[in-house]
Amino acid sequence: QVTLKESGPGILQPSQTLSLTCTFSGFSLSTYGMGVGWIRQPSGKGLEWLANIWWDDDKYYNPSLKNRLTISKDTSNNQAFLKITNVDTADTATYYCARPNWFAYWGQGTLVTVSS
Amino acid sequence: DVLMTQTPVSLPVSLGGQVSISCRSSQSLVHSDGNTYLHWYLQKPGQSPQLLIYRVSNRFSGVPDRFSGSGSGTDFTLKISRVEPEDLGVYYCLQSTHFPYTFGAGTKLELK
Numbered sequence: 001q002v003t004l005k006e007s008g009p010g011i012l013q014p015s016q017t018l019s020l021t022c023t024f025s026g027f028s029l030s031t032y033g034m035g036v037g038w039i040r041q042p043s044g045k046g047l048e049w050l051a052n053i054w055w056d057d058d059k060y061y062n063p064s065l066k067n068r069l070t071i072s073k074d075t076s077n078n079q080a081f082l083k084i085t086n087v088d089t090a091d092t093a094t095y096y097c098a099r100p101n102w103f104a105y106w107g108q109g110t111l112v113t114v115s116s
Numbered sequence: 117d118v119l120m121t122q123t124p125v126s127l128p129v130s131l132g133g134q135v136s137i138s139c140r141s142s143q144s145l146v147h148s149d150g151n152t153y154l155h156w157y158l159q160k161p162g163q164s165p166q167l168l169i170y171r172v173s174n175r176f177s178g179v180p181d182r183f184s185g186s187g188s189g190t191d192f193t194l195k196i197s198r199v200e201p202e203d204l205g206v207y208y209c210l211q212s213t214h215f216p217y218t219f220g221a222g223t224k225l226e227l228k
Contacts, residue, residue: 037217047165047208049217063215064117101212102155102170108162 004036004097004107011113013055018084018112022097026105029075036080037100038071040093041109048093049057052100053080087114118142118211122220128228129199137194137223139209144189146213153212156185156194158181160205168207169194199225 004024012018015096018037027034041047051071052060061069070083084091094109129135137156145152154172157165167176169185172192180217183198196203203226209220 014162046221047219049219052217060215064141064216076166077121078151096164101153102167103157103169104170104176105163 002099002105003101004091004105006095006107006110008095008099008110008112010111011115012087013116014088014112014114015086017113018082018087018091018094020082020084020097020110020112021079022082022107024078024080024097024099024107028078029053029073029080029100031055036073036099038080038082038094039098040091041096041101042093049093051082079109090116117216118145118214118218120209120211120218120220121210122207122223124223125214125221126127126224126226127227130228131201133199134195134197134198135224135225136196137207137209139187139192139194139220141190141211141212145192145211146189151213152188154185154187154192155210155212156183157208157210158203158205159208160202163205164207196225 006083022112036048037052053071068085073080092114096109098106121140123138137203145154152172156169159165173185184195206222206224208222
């Protein structure tokens with residue numbers, strides 16, 4: 001059974017760095033073909049793909065976030081991480097992690113609010 | 117980036133009825149490996165999106181056969197027959213052929 005769960009700070013101030021953790025089970029990021037992706041959704045709006053990391057440590061980012069993103073993984077502890085630097089109010093959203101290629105499995109999401 | 121144009125934005129339906137949702141891409145979604153990575157999701161209120169259809173026409177595990185996907189190249193359709201109350205929500209298409217992955221803006225399926 002594949003499960004994913006996101007965790008984050010809940011609230012942070014503009015210009016700070018957002019750190020998110022995805023803890024998963026039912027698969028391993030040391031297995032060929034496996035990966036974890038991050039997607040976000042502002043309240044009442046659509047979905048935006050942010051980044052993927054793969055079993056071989058290959059990484060892909062959405063260029064719309066202009067080098068603010070860093071994705072990483074801890075294979076031993078079944079975790080993936082996403083950092084977003086220099087956040088502002090536009091980064092307020094629910095952040096999901098999910099398993100690519102077609103995101104068959106999603107976490108419940110974690111709400112992040114950027115506010116001064 | 118590949119633009120995914122999803123129509124309609126809102127889709128009123130009667131229970132038991134049939135509906136279609138269109139998703140058109142700004143470029144072909146045929147990957148160099150020969151596959152087409154176009155997928156469909158349903159997001160119910162307060163929930164995470166759930167995969168319905170992957171790679172154009174493959175129903176994910178547990179998805180009723182009332183849901184079907186079709187299309188090729190740049191033009192794709194999700195059909196829902198015999199609509200049930202649990203089908204209501206927002207439907208999204210996603211292309212994962214090209215980076216960055218891009219979603220359609222969503223179609224809200226609601227009761228007439």
